[in-house]
Amino acid sequence: MPDTPIRLLIADDQALVRGALTTLLNLEPDIEVVAQASTGAEALSAVEQLNGHVDVIVMDIEMPVMDGITASAQLLKRWPHLGILMVTTFGRPGYLQRCMAAGARGFMVKDSPVDELTKNVRIVAAGGKVIDPELAIESLSVGSNPLTEREIEALRVSADGGTIADIARTLGISQGTTRNHISMAMIKTSARTRADAVRIATEQGWL
Incomplete structure (x- = not known):
């Protein structure tokens, strides 16, 4: 076993997934799971408590309180040495683009074989990058996200239902501006x- 195993943090909101990954990855002689987190916010706290002494974070995207992409961007601002490997159920092109923009070094889907996960953890720990090739091709064919930050915010609030007035109140902008953001989003998505x-x-x- 190496003198200094890869120090790993697993962030996933599903306890069974966290537990299974921890058990499997701890079987590897060169990997040590040093912390777990169920939200992006908990991942931030865990790295803080460990004084940044983490090599790789296996990070889920869809988590409560703070999603994995937001957490990754915040983590890398303070600890740029971290290698973040995004592992998600949904292989969406936009997710890949946002993860890479946030600074993640890897992106893979959860139904990948365990040996592929361990291989990717090692690659990311060594400073390399790993991206599912099929998803990379699909991402290029789809193109970049055409929505502005405000349009994204408006759609996110829209997902909870409510009137234009409700959305405007939540965003702290006028109803007219809210309508404009949503209209532009509908045009750009051909909705x-x-x-x-x-x-x-x-x-x-x-989103």
């Missing part, structure tokens, strides 16, 4: 309704 725009943007991984 016929607000709900359809939310669905399309979600399926692409833009």
